Amino acid sequence: MRLRRGLRWCGLVALFALVLLAGCKKKPVAPPPTPPPPPAPAAPTATLRANPSVIEQGQSTTLSWNSTNATELRLSPAPGSVGPQGSTTIAPDRSTTYTLVATGPGGTAEASARVTVNAPPPPPPPARMSMEEAFAQRVRDAHFDFDKADVRPDARVALTQNAEFLREYAQARVLIEGHCDERGSTEYNIGLGDRRANAARDFLVSLGISADRVQMVSYGKERPVCTESNEDCWQRNRRAHFVLLK
Amino acid sequence: MSEATNGMIERRKQPMARRYGFALLGLVTLAALPLQPQEDWFRTGTGVGVEKVRLAVPAFAARSPEVQHVASVFYAVLRDDLEASGIIDLVSPSFQPLQIPSLPTELNAAAWAQPPSSAHMVAYGNLSFAENQLQVSAWLSDVRNPQAPPVLAKRYRGDLTELQARALAHQFADDIIERLSGGLPGIAQTQIAFVSDRSGNKEIWVMDYDGYNQRQVTSYGFICLTPRWSPDKSRLAYTAYERTSASNEVARTSIHLYSMVMNRRIAFPFLGGTTTTPAWSPDGQGLAISSSRTGDQEIYVVASDGGRMRRLTHSPGVDISPAWNPRTGRQIAFVSDRGGSPQIYLMDADGANVERLTTGEGYAVSPAWSPNGQMIAFAWQKGGENFNIYVMDVATRQTVQLTRDTGRNEQPHWAPDGRHLVFQSTRSGRNQIWTTLADGTGLRQLTFAGSNTAPHWSPR
Numbered sequence: 184m185r186l187r188r189g190l191r192w193c194g195l196v197a198l199f200a201l202v203l204l205a206g207c208k209k210k211p212v213a214p215p216p217t218p219p220p221p222p223a224p225a226a227p228t229a230t231l232r233a234n235p236s237v238i239e240q241g242q243s244t245t246l247s248w249n250s251t252n253a254t255e256l257r258l259s260p261a262p263g264s265v266g267p268q269g270s271t272t273i274a275p276d277r278s279t280t281y282t283l284v285a286t287g288p289g290g291t292a293e294a295s296a297r298v299t300v301n302a303p304p305p306p307p308p309p310a311r312m313s314m315e316e317a318f319a320q321r322v323r324d325a326h327f328d329f330d331k332a333d334v335r336p337d338a339r340v341a342l343t344q345n346a347e348f349l350r351e352y353a354q355a356r357v358l359i360e361g362h363c364d365e366r367g368s369t370e371y372n373i374g375l376g377d378r379r380a381n382a383a384r385d386f387l388v389s390l391g392i393s394a395d396r397v398q399m400v401s402y403g404k405e406r407p408v409c410t411e412s413n414e415d416c417w418q419r420n421r422r423a424h425f426v427l428l429k
Numbered sequence: 430m431s432e433a434t435n436g437m438i439e440r441r442k443q444p445m446a447r448r449y450g451f452a453l454l455g456l457v458t459l460a461a462l463p464l465q466p467q468e469d470w471f472r473t474g475t476g477v478g479v480e481k482v483r484l485a486v487p488a489f490a491a492r493s494p495e496v497q498h499v500a501s502v503f504y505a506v507l508r509d510d511l512e513a514s515g516i517i518d519l520v521s522p523s524f525q526p527l528q529i530p531s532l533p534t535e536l537n538a539a540a541w542a543q544p545p546s547s548a549h550m551v552a553y554g555n556l557s558f559a560e561n562q563l564q565v566s567a568w569l570s571d572v573r574n575p576q577a578p579p580v581l582a583k584r585y586r587g588d589l590t591e592l593q594a595r596a597l598a599h600q601f602a603d604d605i606i607e608r609l610s611g612g613l614p615g616i617a618q619t620q621i622a623f624v625s626d627r628s629g630n631k632e633i634w635v636m637d638y639d640g641y642n643q644r645q646v647t648s649y650g651f652i653c654l655t656p657r658w659s660p661d662k663s664r665l666a667y668t669a670y671e672r673t674s675a676s677n678e679v680a681r682t683s684i685h686l687y688s689m690v691m692n693r694r695i696a697f698p699f700l701g702g703t704t705t706t707p708a709w710s711p712d713g714q715g716l717a718i719s720s721s722r723t724g725d726q727e728i729y730v731v732a733s734d735g736g737r738m739r740r741l742t743h744s745p746g747v748d749i750s751p752a753w754n755p756r757t758g759r760q761i762a763f764v765s766d767r768g769g770s771p772q773i774y775l776m777d778a779d780g781a782n783v784e785r786l787t788t789g790e791g792y793a794v795s796p797a798w799s800p801n802g803q804m805i806a807f808a809w810q811k812g813g814e815n816f817n818i819y820v821m822d823v824a825t826r827q828t829v830q831l832t833r834d835t836g837r838n839e840q841p842h843w844a845p846d847g848r849h850l851v852f853q854s855t856r857s858g859r860n861q862i863w864t865t866l867a868d869g870t871g872l873r874q875l876t877f878a879g880s881n882t883a884p885h886w887s888p889r
Contacts, residue, residue, distance in 0.1 A: 330770065358679050368794040368808065368816075368839060369883065370655060370706050371764055371771045373668075373682065374719065374726040374747030377703040381724055400680050401703045401721075402670075405631070405652050426678050 227253035229285035231294035240302040243274035246281055253285030253292065275300055314352050315427060321348045322357075324422040325383050330367065332378035334386050338423075342383055345425060346390040358426040359383050361401040364417035365410070369403060376401030383423035398428065482609045485520035485541055485548035485572075486511060489565070490531035492557035499563060499594035500556045506595045507552075509639065510602030510617040513873070515848050515866045516610050520548050531555040533568055533582075538575035548572055550580070552605055563589045567601050569608065581608060595641065606846075616844045620887040621851055622646075622656040622665055623862050627879025633667050633687070638844070638864070638886070640875030646687060651680070658887040659709045660755075663690050666707035666716060671699075684718060686733070698735040702726075708751045711758040717741070717751035719763075728763055730778075741780035747771070750795060753778070756802030762786065764794050773807055775823075786821065797842045806831070806841040806850055818852050820867065831869050844886045851875075851884040 229250040238244050247270035250256055258265045259282050261273065267285075275298055282295045312320075322345045325338035334342065349355055361376030361383075380399040388394050409416040486508055491500040511517045524545040530536040530553045541548045554567035569581035585600055587593035599617035606615030619638040624631050628645060633656045636643040647653050652670040659666070669685040682703045686695040701722035708717045715732050723740075726747040731738045742748040744767045754760040758778060765774045768789060773796045776783040787793040791811025798805055805823055810816045818831040818841045832838040836856030843850055844864075849871075851864045862875045862884045 367792070368771075370750045371747065371766075371794050373654075373703060373705050374721075374749040374766075377721045377726055378747060381721070398679065399703075400670075401682065402652075405654075405670075428679060429674070429676055 224288035225252045226289040227251060227285040227287035227292040229253065229256070229283050229292040229294040231258075231281060231283040231296045233281065233296040233298045236297065237299045237301065238274075240276060240300050241274070243272050244298055245270050245272050246296065246298075248283050248294065250283070250285040250292070252289050253287040255286040257284045257286075258282070259284070273298070277302065314355055317348060317352065318355070318425075318427045321345075322425045322427070324424050325379075326418060327379055327382075327421045327423070329364070329417070329421065330375070332375065332382045334382050338383075339386070342386045343390065346387050346392050349387065349392050349396065356396045356398070356428040358398045358400065358428055360406075360424040360426065361399070362406065362420055362422050362424060363404045364420040365404050365407065365412070366417065367404065369405075372403035373401050374403075376403045379421075379423045481516055481518040483518045483520060483547060483549045484511060484605070484609070485525055485546055485551045487522075487525055487529045487551070487553055489553070489567075490529065490555040492531075492555050495558040495589060496556040496563060499589065499591055502591050503556060503565065503594040503598045506598035506639075507602055510599060510615070511552075511605065513639070513849075513864075513871065514602070514606050514610075514615060514617075514846075515871060516606065520546050529553070532566075533570065533579055536568075536570055536572075538570065538572040542572040550609070552581075552601070554583075558589065562586050563593060563597070565597050565601065569605055581605065592642070595637075599637075610846075613848075614846050614889050616846050616849060616886075616889070619845060619889055620658075620662075621862065621864075621875070622658060622885045622887065623853075623876070623881055624654055624656065624883040625876070625879050625881045627881075633665060634881075635665075635689075636875065640862075640873070643876070646689075653685075655706050655883055656885050657707055657709055658885055660711055660713040660888055662888045664688055664695065666709060668705040668707070684716070696734075700729075700731065700735065700738065706750045708753055708761075710753055711755050717753060717761055717763075719747075719749040719751065728761070728780075741776065741778075742783070743780075744783075752796045752798055752805075754802045755798050755800055762796035762798065762805055764796065773805065786823070786826065795840050799843045800845055800847045806843060808839040808841065808852075818850070831865070831867075840883050842884060842886050845889050849886075851886050853882045853884060 227250060229248065231246065231248045233244050233246050235244055248258065248268065250267045253267055256265050256267060257263060262271060278299045280295055280297045282293060285292045323341040325341045328335060359380045361380030363372040363375050367375065380401055384397045384399055387397060407420045409419055489500055489504050491497045508519065512519050526540040526546060528537060536551065541551050550569060551572050552569045554565060557564050565585040567583045568579040570579045571577060581604055583601060583604060585597040587597050602617040603615030616638050620635050621638055622633060622635050625634045630650050631652045631654065632648060633646040633653045634643060635646055649669060651672060654668040656665050656667040665687045667685055669683055670680045671683050673679050673681055682705050683699050684697055684704050684707045686697045688695050700720055702720045703726065704718055704720040706719045715730050717728060717730050719726050720729055725745055726749050727740055728742040728748045728751050729738050729740050744765065746766045748763055748765045750764040752762045760775055761778055762773055762775050764771050768785065771792050771794050772789055773786045773793050774783055775786050791809055793807055793809045795808040796805050803823060804820050806818060806820050808816045809819050815837045816839050817833060818838045819828050820831055821828040836854050838852055838854045841850050841852040848867055849864055850867060851862060853860050854863050857874060860880045860882045862881050863872060864875060865872045
């Protein structure tokens with residue numbers, strides 16, 4: 184028994200060796216040996232770096248690149264054709280990925296670098312006018328005849344406009360100041376100014392504005408807007424003046 | 430011809446000879462001579478007696494060198510007070526005898542009683558420095574009655590300052606006036622509250638009745654108006670604008686009280702609406718005010734702590750500027766436009782019996798009662814003229830015009846002697862405070878800096 188196992192064993196080894204040898208010694212049979220082919224061209228390499236890689240809009244950065252085995256280099260989107268090594272300063276206005284394509288006999292290599300540009304926030308779209316601006320544009324004084332607190336037609340127009348403002352800006356509250364011209368007495372004019380402020384307020388209330396949105400004060404003839412002694416100035420002073428409460 | 434005889438003036442118009450209204454001669458004592466409504470005249474008082482008292486006031490001697498300087502101040506103020514009183518005919522120094530008495534034993538009565546001096550009375554004395562104080566020894570003697578002892582024998586003391594010398598002179602002047610007017614008070618120690626803008630804003634100020642010692646009381650930096658002395662002279666009530674927001678755009682009108690004794694404000698609540706024109710009741714316990722808390726300016730009375738508010742008027746339109754009858758406290762005059770234009774009305778102190786006092790013509794405001802409760806001074810604009818001061822006898826409604834053709838004259842108030850009035854006038858260009866005798870003579874300008882208005886004469 185032991186012999187057979189040993190023979191088998193030898194045989195396997197020999198077979199194995201044979202196969203091995205056969206593989207190793209495998210040679211094409213036929214043509215005469217040709218000269219060895221030239222070594223294959225080396226593949227190009229490319230590197231691309233941006234420094235710094237994050238800039239603010241308007242700032243510049245430097246792109247630097249390097250390559251090997253490349254005959255043609257193209258840096259896109261700009262500046263285009265470049266030499267095998269180099270650097271350039273760029274100032275993109277928005278974030279850009281730069282790509283360097285290095286082409287050579289051995290093939291193509293690519294490298295890229297991203298430049299992030301932090302732009303200032305875009306201008307806001309035209310905003311709806313603020314309450315203060317609308318007040319300044321739309322709310323008008325009501326004017327009165329001498330020694331009177333009646334709401335005359337032009338005052339009615341002004342007060343109606345003012346009521347529209349108050350309807351549109353539901354959170355707005357106002358102060359109505361009553362004023363007089365210089366001709367009456369100090370004390371009685373405090374009363375007359377109060378009548379004018381009340382007349383203006385009552386008119387607003389009649390148009391549906393809630394009375395608790397309106398405060399009143401009378402300045403009599405103490406705070407004129409002009410001091411000339413003529414009807415033009417006197418009329419300017421005979422007024423119910425509106426102030427937006429903050 | 431506008432000279433009056435026997436103190437009576439016919440109501441029928443007289444040509445105006447005097448600059449500031451025709452003379453209101455005729456002297457009325459407080460207690461006697463009730464007015465007679467049927468007659469076509471009325472009289473108003475500048476004192477008692479038929480003629481002014483002829484008084485000589487020689488220079489007061491300075492007994493020690495320390496008082497030399499204040500002696501001349503004392504003398505000047507004394508003469509000025511007596512001159513301003515309206516009941517004294519002051520002997521001119523050039524008519525005085527050469528020998529100046531400084532003690533009763535030095536007084537040669539005959540020399541003073543005879544011409545050119547022709548004095549009835551002589552006031553004299555000396556100033557000395559005793560016990561570290563200024564001391565004034567003063568006498569008033571009747572030189573037509575030399576046997577009698579001096580009518581007044583006084584000693585006054587104070588610090589050795591100019592301000593004190595003025596105060597002592599004011600005291601002696603008042604003592605003389607009270608004696609020579611048969612009991613009516615002198616005003617030499619009174620004050621006038623007013624509104625001045627000279628600090629940049631309208632604030633309440635106070636000054637001596639002669640315009641001296643003008644000093645600022647409030648410093649709000651906004652607007653203060655309508656000052657009124659309390660009847661005991663210890664407090665001022667006035668209208669103040671208060672800012673109610675940090676943005677200082679929002680304000681309200683309110684009544685403020687100020688203690689002149691403690692030199693600070695006294696608490697008084699905000700009463701709502703536009704609250705203004707406070708007027709003290711004669712007992713000093715309450716105030717009449719005007720408030721628009723119901724949406725319309727009405728007269729109310731309120732206690733001096735702001736409580737117990739009671740409404741008096743019930744009329745649409747402006748009711749404002751109340752004024753109590755100071756003698757009875759039972760009537761209140763006020764301004765109302767219920768008839769169309771501002772006029773002066775009268776009502777009982779509970780609001781009953783409202784009647785119009787002025788004719789209804791023009792624009793009549795600022796009612797001010799005389800101390801005896803018989804007359805009301807007011808400001809009236811009519812017939813295209815400027816505002817002028819008028820005085821009305823309440824019982825007869827007869828009215829005389831006190832100022833004429835000289836600027837805009839408003840806000841009259843009586844002095845406690847019932848002989849003088851203070852008012853504001855633009856006759857010198859800007860609004861200034863002026864005083865006058867009730868007959869329109871003796872005009873004096875008291876303020877000169879800035880614009881000054883709304884004067885109110887203190888009690889004594």
